[in-house]
Amino acid sequence: MARRLVPLILALLLAGCAAKGPPLPERAAGPIALGRNAIGEECRALPADSADSEAYALYCGGWEQPSGAIAVTLLYDPLPDGAEARARQLAVEANRTGWAGSLAQKAICQPAQPVPGGLLTQCQLREGGWPYIGVTLVDGRRLVQADGIPAVADLLMAAPALLNAGPVTNRQDISALLRAALGDEALRFGRGDLNSFERLSEVGRLSNSVEDYAGAEAAYRKALDLQAGALGPDSPGAGDTLMALALEVSNQGRGPEADALFRRADTLLQKSFDKAARARLGSYMAFHAANIGDARRALSLGRDSSAIRRAIVDDLEEQAGGGANRAVLGSLAAARGDLIHSLLLEATVSLRLDQFGLAEAATMEAATLFSRTRGLPPWWHARILGIQGLARAGKGDAAGGAALMSKAVASNKQLFGAGWPVASSMLELGRVYAQAGMDDEALAIYREALSMLAGLDTDRGQLPLDRLIPYLDVLYRRGQAEPDQRADIHAEMFAALQAVREGVVGQTITRAAARFASSDPAVSDLIRQQQDAVRNRDRLRIEAAAETAKPDVQRDRAREDLLQKQLQDATAKAQGLERQLQAAFPDYARLTKPAPVRATDLSARLAPGQALVQFAFGTTGSYGFILKETGIQAYPVTINRAMLQDQVAELRRSITPRAGGLPPFDLDLSFDLYGRLFGGAGDGLAGVTHLVLVPSAALSSLPPALLVRDKPQARDYARTSWLVRDMALSVVPSVSSFLALAGSTERPRAARPFIGFAAPPFQGRQAGGLKALGEECRTDAALDPALLRALAPLPETADEIRSIGGRLGAAPTDLITGSGVTKAAVRGAGLDQYRIVYFATHGLLPGELRCQAQPGLALAPPTSPPASAADDGLLTASDIALLRLNADLVVLSACNTAGGDARLGGEALSGLAESFFFAGARSLLVSHWQVPSVPTVRLMTGLFAGDGVPAAALARAQRVLASDPATAHPFNWAAFTLVGAAPHSGKGV
Known part of the structure; x- marks a missing residue:
């Protein structure tokens, strides 16, 4: 996934670029009162350090940082007479000062306009495009230059007199001019708004740098809301924030939503006077194209962006001439930084296309620019070296590429000590070693990187499996060559897999952790x-x-x-x-940094006849792991992530009713998939009576019960060798959750048998309701009740909970239906008193609710728009994590809770399950599709007929339906999957 590269131009070291002038008068020793700004704050000028001017920092009210600066220098010669000649010479003198260079570093400005007494420059800050101004005034031989937000404009115009503590005469009120140019809002925002925006932007950048794209998205959304409140929804500066937000959404795989955000950004940027804005937008859209797999378009957009930026750099270098114009020098440094980013984008995408020569050429140009530009962030050098090393290795020079990347690692270590940037560069170096057959070097660097990640004291971002597949390849080869060390090597492979954190599961847990933290002020x-x-x-x-x-x-x-x-x-x-x-707060630590699970610890918790299987599906290679009480076995799996997605999607199509009937189920495809998943394991499943599966990727969207173990001879579903005929099946979202669930049996069981929630008062049609939801963007805001109300009603689910609850001895007050199924009712029901908690309603997946990157359950919508998301009708994974449960079983008898789409649903189930387990549930029963009423009743009756192990009871109930020709099609019995690993009796099934 492409990483966003954010321009972070540090202060340029421009001292010594202009000749020394006459000596300056001594400046005031303490604060100088300036009066009130346009929003009523008292302002003051505080002396500041400067080598070549009398300098002051401007503060108003309770500002944490200065929102402007005032600099005083002395002119060599008096300005000429005549307004036009005077204005021209004043502009020349102004651009030679250090103040001009400082302003150019932080803002992009239009040509100065003459005003009485001097010049006015309208600018926008490089960070977020906020309106900003500069003024240049002459007081005798004194050249007074000042900058700040528009709210201090009138004070800046009076600066010469105020600094001298003299009376202000003929004070220039330029508010009307600024209102006409910038709008009323520009004069009403204060430094407090800017402080908050800058903090949010910093969080966005830092989150992105560790590939925590959900965290970056949340920060940029808040920043965008702040801008809209301060400047109005159509501020040109918001275009910059919008494009940053669009890229974070793209980084999370939500392509259509990112497209819409990029279009909005484009519209706003049309009004910006930042000439580089179009190139910046092109770069971000290039990353987006790379994210959605269109590498060639990404390269084209990136090269176009570089061409625009190269032209800007060439023009500024020509203007800089002998280097006396500090304003141009400041803009030149920023423009070179932008061009470096475009070139690194070109190089990154070229690597994806295996165009290693283009990648190397782009990094060499970037390196030249970096060496010529003082003040750029030092970590850019490491990034340039790393990409250049990958290009060199791609051309066949593994040793040369590794040498460059080793320098990048060393540079990052010097800058960051230990952290994600260091570990990330080490993982890239490990891949080069592995692909070159330098196995010893690869193992050493991978081990160091993973050890570093395990010891980080901050939340890290997503670590995709593909970053570790070369490490697994090296270890597996080593295990084949050293049979006596094979068990330890397979255990190391399994341990490495625990570091992977990607997709919806990682996003859901991140959001649940944030919600947990915000619920407790301490x-x-x-x-x-x-x-x-x-x-x-x-x-x-x-x-x-x-x-x-x-x-x-x-x-x-x-x-x-x-x-x-x-x-x-x-x-x-x-x-x-x-x-x-x-x-x-160990609960928070458990959410954010689950302890890695060792294979030996996990095997010790497995009973005789029980096995846990985990899969790792990469782009180029995949592995399976079987753990039993006797140890661990790793083996190659002959299907990659893309192939798996295609096969699962095809199998789901064969269990989707069409035109009122069921299509034939593809038994041969199911048998082929079983062979690809388990064929490399040999007799690894021999003697297994309870299989616990840790699925990933598209496999999470397929109930394992419908896999076929033996080659089918005919389409006789009642006699097919379904996997569930041989063993009980359950799934867990992670190996850490398996261990936590194994320990949960030590808690006393709840006293009451059953509580059910069913049939919220939905009034619409399924397709129409979901379509309306898909057009809504919900982050932390409350959901419009009308959108939930438009979902299709589920009246039969009320009878469902009455029937099951009655069999289990539930009290009538524990059967909650209709408008009573609210968030408040769920929170206030005392759920920790019930052994079975049953939800019969719609489940919503990420992708069905735009901007909602976590799954949830649809409850009764409130009668009026709620004040916050805490009181709306969507029970999200974050809400669930805050519940307190002591349930042996939570049933989600709802459409889509386990995922109706191989691209969206499966990982959402894992995220939802993790939240329920965190809240205290021991197991979940979920449906992968909506099952007809009669088979559902038979299945549930069988499941709850006894008081045995849920996995075994579900397997028995499914076998009964699978053996009856009337219900043998897997559509009728395979939808339900047990999530969790309840105690295993050891007596088989």
């Missing part, structure tokens, strides 16, 4: 402290590394010592807060 405050401490530590580490990387003649030893001391203190503080968080 947790939230400690998490914020720990995250702030980590960011401060990382900032100091980069500053210290940048200082020590300077040539000896430029190094400041005293500053180095100070930074090292500060870094040691910050590291100790971050580590202490992490330990405090883990100890005080």
Whole structure:
């Protein structure tokens, strides 16, 4: 998945670019009162350090950071007479100053306009496109230059007199001019809005850098809401935030939604005067094209973007001339940074297309630009080296490529110490070693990277399986060559798999963790402290590394010592807060950082006749793992992720009714899939009577009961060798959840037998309701009740819970139907008192509800629009994680809870299950499709007829229906899957 590269231009070191002028007068020693700004805040100018000017930082009200600057220099010669000549010469003098370079670093400006007494420059901040202004004024021989948000415009125009503590005469009110140009909103936002926006943007960038795309999306959505509130919904600056948001949505696989966001961004950017905005949009859309698999379009967009940016750089280099114009030099540095990003995008996409020569050429140009531009972030160099190394290795020079990538790893270590950027570059180096057959080197670097990831004190982002497949390949080869070490090597492969965190499951758990944290102020405050401490530590580490990387003649030893001391203190503080968080709130730690599971620990919890199977489906290779009480076996699986998706989709089509009838089920395809999944295991399933499956990718959308073990001779479903005929089956979302569930049997059982929720008052049609939901964007906001009300009604589910609840001895008050099925009712029902909790309603999947990256259950919509998501009618995975359960079984007898689409549903089930298990459930029963009433009643009757192990009871009930010719088609009996691993009796099934 493409990583967004965000321009982070540091302060340019431009001192010494202009000749020294006459000596400056001494500046004031303390704050200078400036008066009130346009939003009523008292403002003041505080002296600031500057080598070549009298400088002040501008503060108003309770601002945490200055929102402007004032600089005073002396002119060499008086300005000429005549308005036009005076304005021209003033512009020349202004552009030679350090202030002009500083403004160009942080803002993009239009040509200055003459105003009485000087010049006015309208700008937009590079970070988010917020309106910004600069003024240049002359007071005798004094050249006064100032910048700030539009709300301080009138104060800036009076700066010469205010700094001298003199009376303000003929004060220029330029508010009307700015309102006409920027709109009323521009004069009403304050530095507080800007502070919040900058913090959210930083969170977005940091989340993206560790590939936590859901976290980045949430931050950019909040930033966009803040901009809309401060500047209006159609502010040109919002286009920049929109394109960042669009890319994070694309990074999570929601292509159509990303397309819509990019279109909105394009419309707003049409009104921007930032010439580079179109190129930036092209780069982001290129990453989006790469995400959706259109690498050639991605390369075309990336090259077009580079061409635009290269032209901007060439034009600015021509304007810079001898280097006296600091405004141009500041813009040139920023433009070179943008061009470097475009070139790295070209190189990344070229690697995907195996065009290694193009990739190398792009990185070499980027390296040249980087070496010519002072002040760029030092970690860019490591990124350039890493991509250049991949290109070199792709051309066949594995040793040369590895050497370059080793330098990238060393550079990242110096800057970051330990962290995701370091581990990520090490994983890339490991892949180069593995593909070159340098197995020893590959194993060493992979092991170091995984050890680093395990020890991180911050939440890391998604780690796709494909990043580890070469490591698994090397280990498997080593195991084949060293039979006496095979068990330990297979265990190491299994341990590596525990580091993988990708897809909907990872997103769901991340959101559940955030919701858990926000529900407790003490947790939230400690998490914020720990995250702030980590960011401060990382900032100091980069500053210290940048200082020590300077040539000896430029190094400041005293500053180095100070930074090292500060870094040691910050590291100790971050580590202490992490330990405090883990100890005080173990539930949060369990959600965010589940402990890795060792194969030996897992085998020890398996009973005789029980086996756990986990699959790892990659793009180029796949593996299966079978664990029994006797040990672990790893083996290659002859199907990759894309092939699996196609086969599962085809099998699901053969159990989807058409024109009122059932199509023939493809027995041969089911048998082929079973062979691909288990054929490499040999007799690994011999003697297994209870199989616990940890599915992944599209396999999560297929109930394992309908796999066929022996080649079918005819289409006789009643005599087919279904997998469920030989063993009881259950699935678990992760191996860590299996161990947690195995320990849950130590809790006392709940006293009451059954509580059921069914038949919320939906009033629409299935297709129409889901279509309306699909057009709604829900993040943390409440859902419109009308959208849930438009879902198709499920009246028969009321009879379903009455029938089952009656058999199990439920009280009438424990059968909740219709308008009573609300979030408040679920939260207030005392669910921890019930052994069976039953939901009979619609399940909604990610992708059915736009922007909703977690699954949920549709409950009764409130009668009026709710104030917050806590009171709407969608019970999400995050809501479920906050419940308290003590249930032996939770039943989700609902359409789509396990996924009706191989592309969307399966991983959603795993995320939903993790939330229920976190809340305290021991197992879940879910349906993969909506089953006709009669088979469902027979199945449920069989399931609840005894008090045995749920997996065994479900298997018995399914065999009864599968052996009856009237119900033998798997559509009638295979839909339900048990999620969880209840205690195994050891007596078989």
